[in-house]
């Protein structure tokens with residue numbers, strides 16, 4: 451079945467995905483992945499810009515902006531060629547960077563997250579161009595980074611700034627992350643929760659447990675502060691988001707004696723928050739709660755990303771229509787899961803995220819059914835047809 455579909459493709463998405471998997475581009479390494487993809491796109495008629503970004507103290511990273519068409523609306527596909535490490539290599543039953551097809555499945559690191567989806571989009575464009583020719587009345591671009599799974603400093607954010615500085619405009623963007631939970635077509639993402647970690651240090655006065663009036667127990671105040679954080683929900687959820695959650699990750703006092711009142715106590719907590727909050731409003735709330743308990747304390751914060759929502763509209767409608775046409779399913783529009791580079795792109799144009807099924811991403815024996823690759827290619831091709839109607 452998959453073979454019959456594949457023979458009609460001007461560009462075989464399984465072959466392309468396998469070639470990308472064979473280039474072991476664990477962040478920040480590229481190992482030829484981006485130049486290979488650029489070569490494929492150039493043969494389709496794209497103009498490709500391979501950009502290396504770096505800054506002091508970070509590893510240089512390769513990125514790609516490719517565009518075909520000089521006029522009309524510019525539909526962008528965004529993704530990443532970098533992959534997470536293989537973890538326990540002995541646990542893999544198939545070599546992680548061999549790009550092996552066994553039975554009806556393609557195996558390898560990046561098959562689902564997300565070299566497979568990049569290959570599907572490139573194959574969909576090849577099919578679209580074969581049918582419509584290069585003068586289809588618009589532009590298609592790919593915004594691909596090698597720094598999504600890592601620190602994301604020399605990746606999409608810098609590439610977007612570079613693209614904007616050259617006068618390019620993106621009108622809509624499909625982010626090809628593996629959004630589906632169980633079945634291809636079950637989920638489109640229209641936003642993401644924010645993530646912030648807090649590192650709390652409470653200072654008291656060390657002393658003898660028999661003489662508490664001469665000491666100030668940092669552990670007691672730490673417990674009261676954490677109780678203030680966890681005893682009431684942050685919210686009940688919003689129209690498109692689950693409730694925000696706060697989890698205490700660790701409590702560290704390091705006291706080895708039972709007769710000492712600790713003078714210092716530390717805790718780390720992580721908050722996944724919806725569009726009811728920003729990192730700034732959360733910090734205000736936490737300050738109020740901690741100040742109500744009083745005493746000396748400090749909190750350091752690390753914000754991995756703010757929450758964002760792209761209200762259902764142009765791109766989620768486009769993807770929903772294409773998914774319905776190919777699979778018969780109506781995808782749920784959700785904001786679950788971790789963060790993605792969509793957190794940078796939504797500042798430039800409307801977007802929605804849709805790719806493969808995420809069940810094996812970051813796992814041992816990452817894999818994707820060939821049937822899903824064929825269907826995702828059909829969905830992306832349908833989206834191109836819908837976005838650029840034939841005149």
Ligand SMILES: [Zn+2]
Pocket residue numbers: 530563564598627628
């Ligand atoms: Zn990814």
